[in-house]
Amino acid sequence: MTADRVTFIHADALAWQPPRKTYDLIVTHFFLDCFRPEQLQHLIPTIASSAPPAGHWLVADFQEAPAGWQKIRSQLILGLMYWFFRTVTRLPARRLTCPDPLLRQAGFQLQGEQVFEWGLLRSTCWKQVPSSRTPSPAA
Numbered sequence: 001m002t003a004d005r006v007t008f009i010h011a012d013a014l015a016w017q018p019p020r021k022t023y024d025l026i027v028t029h030f031f032l033d034c035f036r037p038e039q040l041q042h043l044i045p046t047i048a049s050s051a052p053p054a055g056h057w058l059v060a061d062f063q064e065a066p067a068g069w070q071k072i073r074s075q076l077i078l079g080l081m082y083w084f085f086r087t088v089t090r091l092p093a094r095r096l097t098c099p100d101p102l103l104r105q106a107g108f109q110l111q112g113e114q115v116f117e118w119g120l121l122r123s124t125c126w127k128q129v130p131s132s133r134t135p136s137p138a139a
């Protein structure tokens with residue numbers, strides 16, 4: 001990859017329309033956690049439309065740990081973080097929204113995941129799969 005093949009786009013992601021079926025790999029690290037549920041309902045399908053069939057999407061983000069003292073720890077950290085970023089940067093989100101259902105609705109299937117920091121951080125790899133609702137040419 002040479003530098004002249006890299007394009008930087010400075011835009012509001014909520015208003016930007018990416019080119020269709022163009023990007024083999026989408027990476028959203030600590031980005032989807034900035035948005036409210038209704039914003040993600042628009043944003044995730046919009047970004048998904050830029051992936052060709054079999055395109056991949058890597059997501060790294062915070063999550064609430066499922067149980068035990070790890071859950072309480074993550075709730076405290078996330079509560080403090082959202083309060084801080086809402087106050088200082090006017091972040092629209094008030095809390096974390098799990099993007100998994102919207103990624104699945106957009107045609108992505110979970111390929112693998114890793115969890116770090118006592119359940120606070122989660123990294124996932126998704127792959128665009130052909131929709132079963134789309135009839136095949138032979139049908």
Ligand SMILES: C[S@@+](CC[C@H](N)C(=O)[O-])C[C@H]1O[C@@H](n2cnc3c(N)ncnc32)[C@H](O)[C@@H]1O
Binds near residue numbers: 011012014034
């Ligand atoms: C927590 S930072 C993560 C940055 C980087 N992905 C990383 O892992 O270091 C979240 C980024 O999302 C950007 N962001 C938030 N809302 C946005 C929007 N509506 N459009 C474009 N960028 C946005 C912020 O400007 C910030 O750079």
